Amino acid sequence: xxxxxxxxxxxxxxxxxxxxxxxxxxxxxxxxxxxxxxxxxxxxxxxxxxxxxxxxxxxxxxxxxxxxxxxxxxxxxxxxxxxxxxxxxxxxxxxxxxxxxxxxxxxxxxxxxxxxxxxxxxxxxxxxxxxxxxxxxxxxxxxxxxxxxxxxxxxxxxxxxxxxxxxxxxxxxxxxxxxxxxxxxxxxxxxxxxxxxxxxxxxxxxxxxxxxxxxxxxxx
Amino acid sequence: xxxxxxxxxxxxxxxxxxxxxxxxxxxxxxxxxxxxxxxxxxxxxxxxxxxxxxxxxxxxxxxxxxxxxxxxxxxxxxxxxxxxxxxxxxxxxxxxxxxxxxxxxxxxxxxxxxxxxxxxxxxxxxxxxxxxxxxxxxxxxxxxxxxxxxxxxxxxxxxxxxxxxxxxxxxxxxxxxxxxxxxxxxxxxxxxxxxxxxxxxxxxxxxxxxxxxxxxxxxxxxxxxxxxxxxxxxxxxxxxxxxxxxxxxxxxxxxxxxxxxxxxxxxxxxxxxxxxxxxxxxxxxxxxxxxxxxxxxxxxxxxxxxxxxxxxxxxxxxxxxxxxxxx
Numbered sequence: 075x076x077x078x079x080x081x082x083x084x085x086x087x088x089x090x091x092x093x094x095x096x097x098x099x100x101x102x103x104x105x106x107x108x109x110x111x112x113x114x115x116x117x118x119x120x121x122x123x124x125x126x127x128x129x130x131x132x133x134x135x136x137x138x139x140x141x142x143x144x145x146x147x148x149x150x151x152x153x154x155x156x157x158x159x160x161x162x163x164x165x166x167x168x169x170x171x172x173x174x175x176x177x178x179x180x181x182x183x184x185x186x187x188x189x190x191x192x193x194x195x196x197x198x199x200x201x202x203x204x205x206x207x208x209x210x211x212x213x214x215x216x217x218x219x220x221x222x223x224x225x226x227x228x229x230x231x232x233x234x235x236x237x238x239x240x241x242x243x244x245x246x247x248x249x250x251x252x253x254x255x256x257x258x259x260x261x262x263x264x265x266x267x268x269x270x271x272x273x274x275x276x277x278x279x280x281x282x283x284x285x286x287x288x289x290x291x292x293x294x
Numbered sequence: 295x296x297x298x299x300x301x302x303x304x305x306x307x308x309x310x311x312x313x314x315x316x317x318x319x320x321x322x323x324x325x326x327x328x329x330x331x332x333x334x335x336x337x338x339x340x341x342x343x344x345x346x347x348x349x350x351x352x353x354x355x356x357x358x359x360x361x362x363x364x365x366x367x368x369x370x371x372x373x374x375x376x377x378x379x380x381x382x383x384x385x386x387x388x389x390x391x392x393x394x395x396x397x398x399x400x401x402x403x404x405x406x407x408x409x410x411x412x413x414x415x416x417x418x419x420x421x422x423x424x425x426x427x428x429x430x431x432x433x434x435x436x437x438x439x440x441x442x443x444x445x446x447x448x449x450x451x452x453x454x455x456x457x458x459x460x461x462x463x464x465x466x467x468x469x470x471x472x473x474x475x476x477x478x479x480x481x482x483x484x485x486x487x488x489x490x491x492x493x494x495x496x497x498x499x500x501x502x503x504x505x506x507x508x509x510x511x512x513x514x515x516x517x518x519x520x521x522x523x524x525x526x527x528x529x530x531x532x533x534x535x536x537x538x539x540x541x542x543x544x545x546x547x548x549x550x551x552x553x554x555x556x557x558x559x560x561x562x563x564x565x566x567x568x569x570x571x572x573x574x575x576x577x578x579x580x581x582x583x584x585x586x587x588x589x590x591x592x593x594x595x596x597x598x599x600x601x602x603x604x605x606x607x608x609x610x611x612x613x614x615x616x617x618x619x620x621x
Contacts, residue, residue: 170297174297178297192300192303195303195307196297196298196303199298199303199306200297200298203298226302226305226306226309227298227302227305227306228302229305253321257315257316257322258316260309260310260312261314261316261389261390263306263309263310264309264310264311264312264314264353264390267310268310268353282354282356282357285353285354285356286354288307288310289307289310289311289352289353289354290352290354
């Protein structure tokens with residue numbers, strides 16, 4: 075059993091859990107923020123997540139169960155966690171998360187599991203993109219990263235996705251170079267995705283399951 | 295960074311699944327299809343200036359066992375050089391650690407899609423006979439396909455018929471003919487999945503469905519029977535779906551015999567099945583069907599249409615002359 079990288083775990087799980095708490099427990103922004111921060115602080119201090127048993131459930135299900143218990147205890151005690159004690163390991167932009175939650179609030183009757191899974195996938199990809207950005211900036215490969223963002227990330231959000239020819243004109247590059255740069259950035263993106271999953275998981279079986287959950291339904 | 299939208303996530307999933315072809319002679323083109331274990335992409339071979347199909351294990355299925363299975367599939371294809379079996383070009387490991395092989399890119403349609411065109415029976419039988427040729431060859435090399443179905447048959451624009459997807463093939467079975475020496479050694483055996491249930495419901499044989507580790511060539515014959523049945527009953531051919539015209543009852547009987555529950559009751563080799571088809575095509579009685587007198591008369595009439603027409607014409611002319619003769 076390998077050690078999970080707690081920093082990666084927080085970086086990927088904080089936003090899905092914040093949204094989950096707000097949706098599942100019907101709580102407001104401040105409560106959601108407090109509970110999320112407090113959960114990670116206690117999980118770290120009391121090593122809650124080391125109690126995970128792969129034979130009983132998936133890790134994501136276990137985390138949600140821990141969060142549910144945490145929120146339930148908080149409600150029973152009828153007290154609020156002290157504000158301002160942000161978990162220092164990872165920066166958490168709760169205002170952004172709150173806006174995202176408002177903009178894409180799930181329907182009341184939707185499947186909580188599916189919503190949490192979708193948020194988890196989103197968080198893994200966002201972390202991989204952030205790491206790719208850092209890597210590209212550090213190694214002077216800004217153009218491959220910019221092309222990747224334009225074609226695969228932002229381009230995916232538009233109906234008129236730019237062709238390689240469009241990108242070649244826009245970036246003043248030969249089309250073969252666009253092809254090479256995109257291939258490079260995609261290769262590194264894949265590396266960061268799989269590395270994040272490896273850091274998140276405790277053993278090979280868990281890793282394989284996480285890969286299946288993330289990529290098993292790749293677009294055809 | 296703005297949050298990733300769902301369509302961007304779908305695209306990134308596909309991007310993360312793309313094979314790393316950086317250290318190869320291939321350039322990635324497009325995703326052609328995805329199966330349980332792997333994905334097939336179109337890739338351009340820079341050395342030979344042609345586009346090939348590249349099969350790679352999906353990241354989610356990346357295990358040593360699956361890698362060995364993919365390589366074994368490539369080796370089996372390498373041993374089965376036949377005009378109706380997809381030819382393999384190259385096999386190896388990508389920079390991202392995944393196993394891959396390349397094969398001919400077939401510009402065509404799957405048999406089930408092709409059948410929607412409503413081909414005439416002669417066209418269908420021609421395709422079926424080529425499938426039989428491929429299987430007879432494989433069986434002669436000691437290889438059982440184990441997942442024959444219309445989705446694994448490609449029909450090209452010029453009538454090429456290719457049997458694909460030998461991923462769950464079983465090797466090392468008793469060759470069905472004494473042709474082993476002529477064709478050389480059989481492909482490597484080992485990871486045949488013996489004892490596990492492989493195949494597709496509707497086409498797999500009963501013995502395959504219960505995970506019998508001793509399935510042999512007769513299991514493929516069962517699948518051939520199911521495909522022949524489907525070809526006979528597809529829209530555009532029968533009087534209506536599910537009904538086979540009277541004149542093609544022998545074909546239905548051939549399919550039924552191939553579909554027998556007990557392997558002993560089926561054709562014992564693909565050649566036997568193919569011979570019955572040829573008999574039907576030549577207007578001869580088939581082994582699998584006992585025809586009645588009327589059917590025999592109809593078959594013989596159809597077979598000897600021209601001589602019979604000449605004889606009847608001659609008789610009519612003689613009769614006419616007789617009636618018109620004076621006195």
